[in-house]
Amino acid sequence: MCLGIPGKVVEVRDRIAVVDFGGVLREVDATLEEVNPGDYVIVHVGVIISKMDPETARETIEAWEEMIRTLEES
Amino acid sequence: MDVSAPFRDPGISRLIVGKIAGIAGELDDRVKIMDFCGTHEWTITHYGIRSLMPENVELVAGPGCPVCITPGYYVDVAVKLAMEGVRVFTFGDVYRLPGSSKGAPRNLEEARSEGADVRIVYSVADAVKLSSDGKESVFLAVGFETTAPATLSPIYRGAVPDNLSFIVVHRLTPPITKYVLENYPQSPIRGIIAPGHVSAITGAAEWKFVAEDYGIPVVVSGFEPVDILLSILEILRQVRDGRAELVNEYSRVVRWEGNLRAKGIMRSTCEVVEAGWRGIGFVPESGLRLRKGYSRYDALVRYGVPELSKEAWLEDLPPGCRCAEVTLGMAKPADCPLFRKVCTPERPYGPCMVSSEGTCLIWAKYGGDELLRGLREEFEPT
Numbered sequence: 023m024c025l026g027i028p029g030k031v032v033e034v035r036d037r038i039a040v041v042d043f044g045g046v047l048r049e050v051d052a053t054l055e056e057v058n059p060g061d062y063v064i065v066h067v068g069v070i071i072s073k074m075d076p077e078t079a080r081e082t083i084e085a086w087e088e089m090i091r092t093l094e095e096s
Numbered sequence: 097m098d099v100s101a102p103f104r105d106p107g108i109s110r111l112i113v114g115k116i117a118g119i120a121g122e123l124d125d126r127v128k129i130m131d132f133c134g135t136h137e138w139t140i141t142h143y144g145i146r147s148l149m150p151e152n153v154e155l156v157a158g159p160g161c162p163v164c165i166t167p168g169y170y171v172d173v174a175v176k177l178a179m180e181g182v183r184v185f186t187f188g189d190v191y192r193l194p195g196s197s198k199g200a201p202r203n204l205e206e207a208r209s210e211g212a213d214v215r216i217v218y219s220v221a222d223a224v225k226l227s228s229d230g231k232e233s234v235f236l237a238v239g240f241e242t243t244a245p246a247t248l249s250p251i252y253r254g255a256v257p258d259n260l261s262f263i264v265v266h267r268l269t270p271p272i273t274k275y276v277l278e279n280y281p282q283s284p285i286r287g288i289i290a291p292g293h294v295s296a297i298t299g300a301a302e303w304k305f306v307a308e309d310y311g312i313p314v315v316v317s318g319f320e321p322v323d324i325l326l327s328i329l330e331i332l333r334q335v336r337d338g339r340a341e342l343v344n345e346y347s348r349v350v351r352w353e354g355n356l357r358a359k360g361i362m363r364s365t366c367e368v369v370e371a372g373w374r375g376i377g378f379v380p381e382s383g384l385r386l387r388k389g390y391s392r393y394d395a396l397v398r399y400g401v402p403e404l405s406k407e408a409w410l411e412d413l414p415p416g417c418r419c420a421e422v423t424l425g426m427a428k429p430a431d432c433p434l435f436r437k438v439c440t441p442e443r444p445y446g447p448c449m450v451s452s453e454g455t456c457l458i459w460a461k462y463g464g465d466e467l468l469r470g471l472r473e474e475f476e477p478t
């Protein structure tokens with residue numbers, strides 16, 4: 023039920039966003055989150071519940087790799 | 097671009113599995129970690145993550161399946177309205193969910209086969225659109241904080257036509273987590289993997305109480321295998337070091353404060369009430385109920401149906417079904433004598449076999465204790 027499907031915003035009109043889910047375009051509700059074309063988002067039952075930040079994703083992986091390396095040394 | 101691709105990387109997974117084994121080896125006792133969310137349980141089972149765990153690390157599924165914990169009473173109400181000619185909308189997962197009544201129809205699927213107008217929709221917006229025809233309609237709205245704003249946002253905006261009302265069975269996850277920790281201390285949980293998409297709404301900060309009040313490490317986790325493995329590693333590190341902190345592993349999606357707009361809508365439209373959980377009972381401050389100002393959207397008010405009360409609470413699991421214990425992390429599906437015999441994905445008997453997030457269905461479909469050998473070999477530390 024809490025499945026969130028990642029996609030990329032293609033277009034925003036009014037409170038509706040067109041989101042690209044790996045090639046399939048769908049209109050979803052964009053009332054809960056301020057989004058712009060190009061944003062990565064998580065969609066749940068037809069509603070954008072959050073953005074997904076690629077920069078943070080990269081930082082997360084790097085930070086954990088760093089942590090794992092530190093574990094290595096200790 | 098697939099933002100989450102690195103979080104499925106077998107190389108990284110292998111590295112983390114190695115670290116998990118290393119730290120687990122330093123611990124003298126068993127560590128039980130609860131994954132709250134049904135989607136986490138799916139990832140764990142689908143990728144065979146249980147089989148990658150050292151012997152003293154046990155992963156148990158928690159109450160994170162909103163369909164499984166929806167009291168049969170609300171299904172009964174929806175079935176009754178459907179049989180009286182009201183059109184009933186719901187999500188696919190709820191369609192076959194058994195109600196509590198012994199009589200027929202047992203669920204919305206059976207009601208439909210007896211001629212009732214029952215529609216499965218993908219979103220609340222679809223139900224709103226279809227209701228523009230003016231027909232008396234009800235939406236059976238289940239789900240946690242992730243889903244509640246989808247129901248409540250159109251209500252809040254006044255976008256719902258007069259002929260559509262809602263049976264609101266939305267439930268809140270931090271209160272049930274608290275309930276599990278308070279009521280089952282005999283089954284010590286040493287770490288909690290907190291639900292990622294719930295937290296996208298509530299905010300990661302909502303889980304602080306687990307670390308601060310109960311001294312248990314808690315990690316808000318994403319849904320890829322690397323996300324889950326990192327969360328387990330973090331919990332084990334904290335256990336080893338005698339710490340208990342809240343960590344947001346899923347920061348690419350989850351903000352500390354959550355989705356403020358969604359939270360505002362939930363607060364404006366609903367009050368937080370003591371609410372029933374199937375097989376478990378009434379849990380304080382764990383449910384949403386539409387406020388007076390929005391009661392014209394409340395199907396129970398509209399059709400004069402009483403709310404489920406604590407006094408009227410009845411055991412509503414089918415006889416022999418151990419779904420409640422499975423949900424509370426006290427039993428595994430395989431401990432239920434009906435599992436895969438009487439109760440199967442094709443013919444579900446209990447609620448945990450109905451939803452794609454039900455632990456019994458996930459185990460029946462993807463294995464549970466029977467391991468996905470291929471992935472195990474792929475992930476095995478070399």
Ligand code: SF4
Binds near residue numbers: 436
């Ligand atoms: S296998 Fe079926 S009957 Fe047994 S606990 Fe699970 S849902 Fe209930």
